[in-house]
Amino acid sequence: MRQGPLLSEAQVAEFKRNGVLILRNFYDLERDIAPIQQAIYDLIGLLIVKYRLPISRPAFSPATFDAGYQQLIALNRAYGAEIYDAVKQIPAFVRLVAHPLHDQLFAELRPGSFPAVAAGGYGIRIDNPNEDRFRANWHQEYPAQLRSLDGLVYWSPLVPVTEDMGPVEFCPGSQVEGAVPVHTRDPNNPEKTGAYSLTLQGEEALLRKYAHVSPLTSPGDLVAIDFLVLHASGHNRSQRSRWTMQLRYFNFLEPTGQSHGWRGSYAAGVDFRTIHPELCAD
């Protein structure tokens, strides 16, 4: 385990300014990441056997842990949903969620906080090529997650994220807007439901106010994202699914979170409008 602070003063200042910070090689690939990739490989294998699919794969390697997945979803997209629900229950992933460095990082980015893991606020996204239904619109994390206004998403890829894979787009500095009201329907994407359907009030004008960045990242890298910073999924126009991990921490000491008892949002079966009617723009 590393000793002393994880971050330099410059990194803490950068995060304060931008609301987003990339930490290269934050995780130990062999110890933290490869076991998750191995388990995903094994789960894909399990489905190939379960459904007797004519898919053959090379032996496991971290670089190609998802071999067979594109053929699997081409045969039946529902197999992909089965994998998606399964992978967040991989023990090595749940261990990563509670990685000791995560509370330390939170404490360094939010001095004086009491860090907490957002229950149900973790999972592994599989952004399939040319599939837009589950893309995240421009959003802030807070309405979709609640828990506390002061929170961080920890985002980390399991594959090297290339330009054509649609890296996440951020508006650095936009956290100063505070919580922005949202519409609960996406007129451009009526098929979207739940958290996916939220759209920001006055989105166009807001997005014009800030620069946009889409950093490229690799396995082992960690992106820390303020719960109030504006961000959106890119468009995956590559041949490979974009596998990325998300987990969320919040602060037990933040007053708004305390006032509603640190309740969760969609994943906890809560309609955020009952807690924050003022954040509903409908």
Ligand SMILES: O=C(O)CCC(=O)C(=O)O
């Ligand atoms: O990976 C993505 O496309 C979006 C991720 C996101 O919105 C998040 O991690 O909070």
Ligand SMILES: [Fe+2]
């Ligand atoms: Fe997000």
